[in-house]
Amino acid sequence: MCSVSRERAEGGRVIVEVDDKVAKVRNIKVDSSWDSREKTVSFSFDYCYWSVDPEDPKYASQEMVFQDLGTSVLSGAFRGYNICLFAYGQTGSGKTYTMMGTPASIGLTPRICEVVFLFLHLHLFKNFLEIYNERVRDLLKQSDRKKPYTLRVREHPETGPYVQGLTQHLVTDYKQVVKLLEEGIAKRITAATHIHNASSRSHAIFTIHYTQAILENNLPSEIASKINLVDLAGSERADPSYCKDRITEGANINKSLVTLGIVISTLAQNSQMFSSCQSISSIPSEGESGGVDGPPSGGSGGRRPAYIPYRDSILTWLLKDSLGGNSKTIMIATISPASSSYNETMSTLRYAANAKNIINKPRVNEDANVKLIRELREEIDRLKAMLMSFELVCSNISLLELLLVM
Template sequence: MANVKVAVRVRPLSKRENAEEGRIIVEVDNKVAKVRNIKVFQDLGTSVLSGAFKGYNICLFAYGQTGSGKTYTMMGTPASVGLTPRICEGLFSRQDDYSEQPASCRVEVSFLEIYNERVRDLLKQSDHKKPYTLRVREHPETGPYVQGLSQHLVTDYKQVVGLLEEGIAKRITAATHIHDASSRSHAIFTIHYTQAILENNLPSEIASKINLVDLAGSERADPSYCKDRITEGANINKSLVTLGIVISTLAQNSQMFSSCQSINSITSEGDSSPVGSHTTGSVSGTRRQAYIPYRDSILTWLLKDSLGGNSKTIMVATISPASSSYNETMSTLRYASNAKNIINKPRVNEVRPLPRLYYLHIF
């Protein structure tokens, strides 16, 4: 008996593939053939667009240690465009299969960073004589927002790219023992996408908010760092620890809620008497959901609606394959494992009739 012998041979790119700027995604190392999947946008970006077109709030954030590829995934490079610019491009080249009815659209963007627990507008010229810190407030209906954050109306993809490049250039970076230009701040690029539609021949609007978040990298403190790097690292780790607590608590609450629902369902089916109903209530009442410390950091406060609230949320966990990064890799995977248990409550944002003159003037 003998196994079938298999050989794999990989040819170079053809003239046609070169002309189409194809990328080599197959690599053969000794007896191991590796195929890289580069369809991250098809896997994640299209679902962001689909949700936004239907009127849902969306949050997509990248989490992982320094140098694991968060900024590359979210922003990319001129040669390899990331999720954020590709999502923006998709908004302006809307495909017919996302929605059956045509709509006039309005797109506004903002770009902020959270550095040392302070919020800074990346798209506004700052006066160095005044502190750039912006205040975070909370609206009773729409939730947390940044007071004074500039909103920029954009009418094409080129304008978005210009604003992205402007904001990225202002982000605070520094060299660490892992990465030469590590992001020392959390960055949130927000798109307010408003659609004007005709509902029963009356003008209405659907508004969705897309949060695209590039988190600062988690890392161990290095005693050789200067005071500024240590302070930055402490604040980064504080916000990421808080994010971890929020994710973990939300996951526990979601599982508890699911368990109570199951118990209540079984109890109701097993006993329809008033006594049975009373028992159901006592089962639910004994399980109090844990307090969620959103306000313990600016990051989690601003992401409050995206974590356990009115949003469809996607987490991209980026990890390093190196053995030296074992602890950080395991930590990132624990975050991801907890995050997938969170139950959000996304809903299409209210469709409300608009005066016809407003509709014609704005859109």
């Protein structure tokens, strides 16, 4: 997703072009025919948006982005999958604008919440946290500003990492969600940097937990899943003229983003290794492979998947499941089209291209008892079919014996 604001004011040259699902970046330093470097590098994605000038016929509005991405989040969620949508990109490139929006131009998070209520009329639990300087803070809990308390991250053996003591808010209509969202956004730490005067200095994770009652094979059942909507802090190089706090923040933001980058590229590497193993050996059955996090089964030829350092940052630890496990995950990469952002743009697009190679293992989070009954019924059907074919073979043998005797 390509947006502009500050760059227009600076009068920088536009070096990015969006052509359907391809983003092309021009390196203006390569201008001679003897230079062996590529002048234009193309990256293809599932969707590419151009939102530089609202007058441009190609301009992608918040509504268009919602139609593509928001609806795919919702359709996955309604089917019972865990979903994660996160925005990554250079500071000031439009992550908060895309995820949250402005009162005049509503972003993905409130739009997704609105539809969840419109169609499901559910009672939902929500929580909203930020990770600031590698510490988790509850954005929906009143705290003494002088002594902001931090929460601990723990790991449940089955459900994975979670934040201990994070407040869960039961909401029954869209208005309540908007109120909580506004409350959390107001509490979130922002500061003016040399690039962006309302820069998010923390990573924010807004989570919707919901359960749907369904009837499966005439059995009442429940599907419980969650939607994680993540607005990351922007990456930026530390400016020595900043005060100590800003430099510490920058270092911690970068720590999380660097770890996220390592996690993404290791997962991508493991996924590629896993898919090449699959093509030469038998395809493992559901649940056998353990996802990209686990060892690829079925004759990996001694190659072991690389260790994934989820716990090296709070962000990657909390998003562990979303990044390489039981979740359908969408990454939005936001970039600036200006020549002055060439290096950041290339790094963001490479990050996103790498993330595209990750193969997750999402599954419907159905009720364990109903799942067991369904599996037992399938087993009975399979055994019945075996018995029938066995009886058929036996009757054919007796017929053959009869013929031989005659």
